[in-house]
Amino acid sequence: MSRFAKKVLRQAQDESSITDIGDTYKLGHSDKFEYAYKSAKGISEERVREISAMKAEPEWMLEIRLKALKVFWEKELPTWGGDMSKINFDEIYYYLKPLEKAGRTWDEVPPEIKATFEKIGVPQAEREALAGVKSQYDSEVIYGSLRKSLADKGVIFLGMDEGLKQYPDLVKEYFGKLIPMGDNKLAALNTAAWSGGSFIYVPKGVDVGLPLQTYFRINSENAGQFERTLIILDEGANLHYIEGCSAPSYSSGSLHAAVVEIFVKKGAKMQYTTVQNWYKNVYNLVTKRARVEEDGLMRWIDGNLGSKLTMKYPSCILAGRKARGEILSIAWAGADQHQDTGAKMIHLAPETTSQILSKSISKGGGRATYRGLVQINKGAKGARSKVVCDALILDSKSRSDTYPTNKIMENESTLEHEAVVSRISEEQLFYLMSRGISEHEAEGMIVNGFLEPVMREVPFEYAIEMNRLVNLEMEGSVG
Amino acid sequence: MKTQELKKSRTQDNELLIIKKLKVEVEGKEILKGVDLEVARGEVVALMGPNGSGKSSFSNTLMGNPNYKITEGEIFFEGKKINEMSPDERANLGIFMAFQYPVSIPGVTVREMLIASMRSKGQEVKALDVKRQVEEVARELRIGDDLLSRGLNEGFSGGEKKKMEILQMKVLQPKLAILDETDSGLDMDALNFVAYELQRQIEQTGMSVILITHYQKMLSLVEVDKVVVLKKGLLVDKGGKTLIAELGKNGYKKYE
Numbered sequence: 001m002s003r004f005a006k007k008v009l010r011q012a013q014d015e016s017s018i019t020d021i022g023d024t025y026k027l028g029h030s031d032k033f034e035y036a037y038k039s040a041k042g043i044s045e046e047r048v049r050e051i052s053a054m055k056a057e058p059e060w061m062l063e064i065r066l067k068a069l070k071v072f073w074e075k076e077l078p079t080w081g082g083d084m085s086k087i088n089f090d091e092i093y094y095y096l097k098p099l100e101k102a103g104r105t106w107d108e109v110p111p112e113i114k115a116t117f118e119k120i121g122v123p124q125a126e127r128e129a130l131a132g133v134k135s136q137y138d139s140e141v142i143y144g145s146l147r148k149s150l151a152d153k154g155v156i157f158l159g160m161d162e163g164l165k166q167y168p169d170l171v172k173e174y175f176g177k178l179i180p181m182g183d184n185k186l187a188a189l190n191t192a193a194w195s196g197g198s199f200i201y202v203p204k205g206v207d208v209g210l211p212l213q214t215y216f217r218i219n220s221e222n223a224g225q226f227e228r229t230l231i232i233l234d235e236g237a238n239l240h241y242i243e244g245c246s247a248p249s250y251s252s253g254s255l256h257a258a259v260v261e262i263f264v265k266k267g268a269k270m271q272y273t274t275v276q277n278w279y280k281n282v283y284n285l286v287t288k289r290a291r292v293e294e295d296g297l298m299r300w301i302d303g304n305l306g307s308k309l310t311m312k313y314p315s316c317i318l319a320g321r322k323a324r325g326e327i328l329s330i331a332w333a334g335a336d337q338h339q340d341t342g343a344k345m346i347h348l349a350p351e352t353t354s355q356i357l358s359k360s361i362s363k364g365g366g367r368a369t370y371r372g373l374v375q376i377n378k379g380a381k382g383a384r385s386k387v388v389c390d391a392l393i394l395d396s397k398s399r400s401d402t403y404p405t406n407k408i409m410e411n412e413s414t415l416e417h418e419a420v421v422s423r424i425s426e427e428q429l430f431y432l433m434s435r436g437i438s439e440h441e442a443e444g445m446i447v448n449g450f451l452e453p454v455m456r457e458v459p460f461e462y463a464i465e466m467n468r469l470v471n472l473e474m475e476g477s478v479g
Numbered sequence: 480m481k482t483q484e485l486k487k488s489r490t491q492d493n494e495l496l497i498i499k500k501l502k503v504e505v506e507g508k509e510i511l512k513g514v515d516l517e518v519a520r521g522e523v524v525a526l527m528g529p530n531g532s533g534k535s536s537f538s539n540t541l542m543g544n545p546n547y548k549i550t551e552g553e554i555f556f557e558g559k560k561i562n563e564m565s566p567d568e569r570a571n572l573g574i575f576m577a578f579q580y581p582v583s584i585p586g587v588t589v590r591e592m593l594i595a596s597m598r599s600k601g602q603e604v605k606a607l608d609v610k611r612q613v614e615e616v617a618r619e620l621r622i623g624d625d626l627l628s629r630g631l632n633e634g635f636s637g638g639e640k641k642k643m644e645i646l647q648m649k650v651l652q653p654k655l656a657i658l659d660e661t662d663s664g665l666d667m668d669a670l671n672f673v674a675y676e677l678q679r680q681i682e683q684t685g686m687s688v689i690l691i692t693h694y695q696k697m698l699s700l701v702e703v704d705k706v707v708v709l710k711k712g713l714l715v716d717k718g719g720k721t722l723i724a725e726l727g728k729n730g731y732k733k734y735e
Binding site: 428431439 | 596630651
């Protein structure tokens with residue numbers, strides 16, 4: 001508790017505002033309109049066939065879905081990580097189709113939905129800073145665009161459903177090859193029930209320049225969002241992809257179980273930035289993996305601010321000589337939140353390098369867990385990996401844990417690991433306050449300063465947005 | 480012209496800081512045992528005394544460090560009692576302390592901190608103007624550009640930290656600056672231009688100073704109006720410049 005004067009009054013205000021924290025969530029409204037199609041609750045073979053039929057999919061995809069459904073039923077939920085016992089898979093709507101078909105122009109999007117995306121800033125961002133946009137609303141991508149110059153160069157940026165329709169052979173070649181349905185229970189569920197997500201192909205040597213972005217929005221109560229993203233970067237290609245997420249503030253939770261597979265070919269460079277701001281009743285259980293060939297670079301930038309429970313460990317399989325993997329992540333665990341996040345780096349080839357920088361903050365009883373794996377296989381001579389995990393705990397109710405696993409099978413390799421858990425020191429607070437800055441603002445500055453090494457890698461407008469979200473969360477800090 | 484006016488105001492009984500019978504405890508132990516001190520506008524007071532006499536406790540108490548508990552006595556700043564005020568409230572009245580051991584604030588640049596400071600005072604400032612001002616003062620103090628873009632005091636040498644404190648004082652322009660052994664850790668050259676900048680600011684803004692130091696050099700470079708000696712939590716002597724020379728020669732033996 002604060003020792004800097006005005007104690008009693010300030011504490012009373014703080015405690016009331018902590019319970020109000022949901023009120024600061026600006027994207028918590030829901031849009032009311034008639035869905036084009038809403039499936040019954042729960043998942044079954046019948047439901048999977050229905051989803052596949054509505055999408056008029058090829059037979060092989062239906063077979064994959066049905067097989068995955070069996071795997072989902074057979075597999076147990078993981079016993080490690082967060083508490084998933086409250087997820088009732090029978091209460092979830094697995095398929096919600098908002099519109100008959102996706103809009104090509106912004107004018108085709110219904111006004112209610114348009115207003116939501118405008119609040120999020122999507123159309124403006126598209127005009128100013130993006131090369132292409134997709135907006136997914138519950139189960140379907142409802143709007144998309146791509147600059148003509150990129151389409152002319154052969155860049156493909158489609159919703160996953162559309163991608164399957166137009167490029168079935170490409171999808172068949174890569175789908176589920178990096179994250180097989182048996183990988184984990186949620187990946188199996190995604191494979192059975194997937195809808196939406198992005199399909200991107202960047203041809204040899206093409207630099208996309210400005211980022212491509214997809215915005216994911218869950219609108220309905222108890223909705224499940226199972227987007228499936230597949231990105232293929234051909235040799236020497238360069239892409240920055242951004243995803244953002246939000247959901248309304250419903251009393252009962254939603255489930256977001258995505259699968260993202262990325263193939264980075266020789267000499268290609270990929271950055272994947274996530275700003276996850278789901279409402280605090282969403283279970284966010286995501287599997288993300290990239291395979292990086294010779295001289296390729298995969299960079300995950302992962303900001304997890306929202307959700308009730310997030311379990312996500314973006315991975316790089318460094319398969320070619322001199323392939324590089326980087327993961328920079330921020331996790332914010334506030335009241336009733338558990339961020340169980342981390343990274344996996346698998347070194348298969350010589351001279352591969354990886355870097356993990358993980359920053360977490362826990363506050364108001366929140367729990368931040370770092371869970372990571374560095375594996376250096378026999379033969380990956382000269383492989384190097386550096387792991388830095390910093391945790392900042394803002395009060396005595398909150399918790400931070402670190403579970404690093406290192407499997408080093410090659411002697412000629414190096415691994416550095418640093419883990420620091422810290423609290424905001426009174427000395428730092430006193431210093432900033434002696435410069436006229438209020439205790440509350442001083443705490444915010446220290447927190448933002450702590451996050452700065454990751455924020456500086458995030459595109460400017462997203463860094464501003466993340467700073468804003470952190471400052472909102474800092475409101476009502478007891479210190 | 481401006482300087483003259485300020486000198487004049489100094490002679491009018493115009494007290495900025497009045498401390499009466501101040502007693503202070505740290506972790507239950509009495510450190511200051513009844514200190515009285517007055518500092519006039521524009522006045523430079525040298526606070527001297529052996530190690531452990533309570534000089535740093537005195538400056539921390541003035542700034543409102545919560546580890547220092549006032550058990551008795553009063554502190555008035557511009558006639559207002561500030562005993563109960565938080566450090567930020569005191570800073571916004573115009574009190575500044577250059578720390579003896581400045582902490583580092585990772586990821587926060589001095590510029591970002593100063594912008595927040597100035598806005599806390601209700602000043603409307605543009606980030607770009609502050610940036611320019613900080614760069615200019617940094618040049619005067621021979622502070623390298625790379626230090627400005629780093630987190631405050633992160634990996635700074637002792638001397639760099641001290642110069643960064645003076646930079647903040649120059650930008651924030653307080654009414655009262657408490658310099659807690661700012662000269663220790665500075666090399667001769669740095670000491671010379673820090674003292675020069677301090678003297679310039681006193682003359683230009685009429686700032687009052689409480690100068691805590693062990694070294695004669697600093698006191699010879701800054702125009703000191705009054706010298707007070709603190710020993711075991713009590714003021715044991717008071718005098719003009721001549722006292723500095725005397726202490727330099729004989730030390731604190733005579734107060735045994």
